[in-house]
Amino acid sequence: MxxxxxxxxxxxxxxxxxxxxxxxxxxxxxxxxxxxxxxxxxxxxxxxxxxxxxxNKSNSGTxxxxxxxxxxxxxxxxxxxxxxxxxxxxxxxxxxxxxxxxxxxxxxxxxxxxxxxxxxxxxxxxxxxxxxxxxxxxxxxxxxxxxxxxxxxxxxxxxxxxxxxxxxxxxxxxxxxxxxxxxxxxxxxxxxxxxxxxxxxxxxxxxxxxxxxxxxxxxxxxxxxxxxxxxxxxxxxxxxxxxxxxxxxxxxxxxxxxxxxxxxxxxxxxGSVTSRPALNVSLYDYTSSNQTQNSKYEDGCYIVQIVKNGAADKAGLKQNDRIIRFDGEKIQSTSDVKAILKKHKIGDNVKMVVDRDSKEIEVEIVLQAQTQAN
CATH class of the missing domain: 2.40.10.120 (Thrombin, subunit H)
Structure with missing residues (x-):
């Protein structure tokens, strides 16, 4: 791996x-x-x-x-x-x-x-x-x-x-x-x-x-x-x-x-917001310009941690996958992923395309509530 x-x-x-x-x-x-x-x-x-x-629905006051x-x-x-x-x-x-x-x-x-x-x-x-x-x-x-x-x-x-x-x-x-x-x-x-x-x-x-x-x-x-x-x-x-x-x-x-x-x-x-859908992953925005050494990794949004039995884990996503598209939209940063999640609800099926070892892989994710890592 x-x-x-x-x-x-x-x-x-x-x-x-x-x-x-x-x-x-x-x-x-x-x-x-x-x-x-x-x-x-x-x-x-x-x-x-x-x-x-x-x-009183007036904000003007008296x-x-x-x-x-x-x-x-x-x-x-x-x-x-x-x-x-x-x-x-x-x-x-x-x-x-x-x-x-x-x-x-x-x-x-x-x-x-x-x-x-x-x-x-x-x-x-x-x-x-x-x-x-x-x-x-x-x-x-x-x-x-x-x-x-x-x-x-x-x-x-x-x-x-x-x-x-x-x-x-x-x-x-x-x-x-x-x-x-x-x-x-x-x-x-x-x-x-x-x-x-x-x-x-x-x-x-x-x-x-x-x-x-x-x-x-x-x-x-x-x-x-x-x-x-x-x-x-x-x-x-x-x-x-x-x-x-x-x-x-x-x-x-x-x-x-x-x-x-x-x-x-x-x-x-x-104690938390339970009605919001989540991938149950930790994401990182990688930028080569922020690195002190040359890197083989492309700029983009990477999955760096996956919660066991969470939505991403069940869909087969892996640590180090770079997210290319989510729900048909191009992904460049973590904020792009979060913006798309806001449009959905728990239980929605959403397609994601990731780059893994220079190969594009498409998965379908059933969105879940946020799950805490053990």
Missing amino acids: QTPPKFKPKTYVPVRNKILTTAGIILLSGIVGFGAGYAGSHLSNNANVTIQQQT IQVADVSDIVEKCKDSVVEITTESVSSGNSIFGQYVSQGAGSGVIISEDGYIVTNNHVVSGATSLKVTTTDGTEYDASIIGTDSQTDLAVIKIEAQNLLAATLGDSDILQVGDPAIAIGNPLGELGGTVTTGIISATDRQITIDNETMTLLQTDAAINPGNSGGGLFNADGNLIGIVNAKESSTGIEGLGFAIPITPAKDVITELMQN
């Missing part, structure tokens, strides 16, 4: 815009990145949470945006500060070390469920949540989803102020937007204002293409996971990214809340 290529780790470069997830650059103690993903051990399979819904004090008073207590610690025993001459990070979150139930970004809690070995009255709570991870950059965490508390969810589908360019979060990890409850600059920006972050709201409200490191509210004080988005080019401001992005509702519900109930 041919040995898989020894791929050189690739530094991520966003495809369309230079977007950085904000919590990733907030480190309160040392310049140390997060380690491996944290698998929540406190999953709730019976989450019974009532999420308040917006009943309050002048120049004075947002009444709006902020309505929703500020639903936004929390999140601090994280990540313990690593990796390749450090100092042995085990601890890195710290910060972000924001939005309370979505009176009994302590909080939505934030996956990248805020990814790799965290401990979480602390601080509410606006200064009370600090230990938090546990309920569920995470890297594809939508959403996560749900839980604190043991009652009678919290839950945000009322708005309708991001009816937003229009020019509608007021109010961001509340924890910039720099130490300025919790900071409010910035602006407008909705665009409602459907296609932004690629960490190989995930997302459709995000764009706003010119000031977004800074630490705002990740915080709330974007409309002029009625209803939650319309979860802040997750900003343009990071030198000298560029006023380009912030948020996950629209309406399509996020189903993901949030699944995370609360199952």
Whole structure:
């Protein structure tokens, strides 16, 4: 069996815009990145949470945006500060070390469920949540989803102020937007204002293409996971990214809340998104220009790991296969594969053509739910 290529780790470069997830650059103690993903051990399979819904379908509101004090008073207590610690025993001459990070979150139930970004809690070995009255709570991870950059965490508390969810589908360019979060990890409850600059920006972050709201409200490191509210004080988005080019401001992005509702519900109930089809493989985008030595491998999207008894395994796919076509479309990168999967559902039969030892092989895959590797 041919040995898989020894791929050189690739530094991520966003495809369309230079977007950085904000919590990733907030480190309160040392310049140390997060380690491996944290698998929540406190999953709730019976989450019974009532999420308040917006009943007024108007985003225009009746309050002048120049004075947002009444709006902020309505929703500020639903936004929390999140601090994280990540313990690593990796390749450090100092042995085990601890890195710290910060972000924001939005309370979505009176009994302590909080939505934030996956990248805020990814790799965290401990979480602390601080509410606006200064009370600090230990938090546990309920569920995470890297594809939508959403996560749900839980604190043991009652009678919290839950945000009322708005309708991001009816937003229009020019509608007021109010961001509340924890910039720099130490300025919790900071409010910035602006407008909705665009409602459907296609932004690629960490190989995930997302459709995000764009706003010119000031977004800074630490705002990740915080709330974007409309002029009625209803939650319309979860802040997750900003343009990071030198000298560029006023380009912030948020996950629209309406399509996020189903993901949030699944995370609360199952700890993961179980309704999304998957190949149950790990993919790698190989680029020869990133290698220090000449390589016989062609540029493209390679299968580097296969989950036993997963969809790809049952279809006969092998480690080191290069995906050429999927569902009749040419494949150049992992993002192409993910875009096609989004068009399908569990149980669909989809054809794939791979290159294996310089031979094209066609297989038919029955898509399955995501299966964790053993």
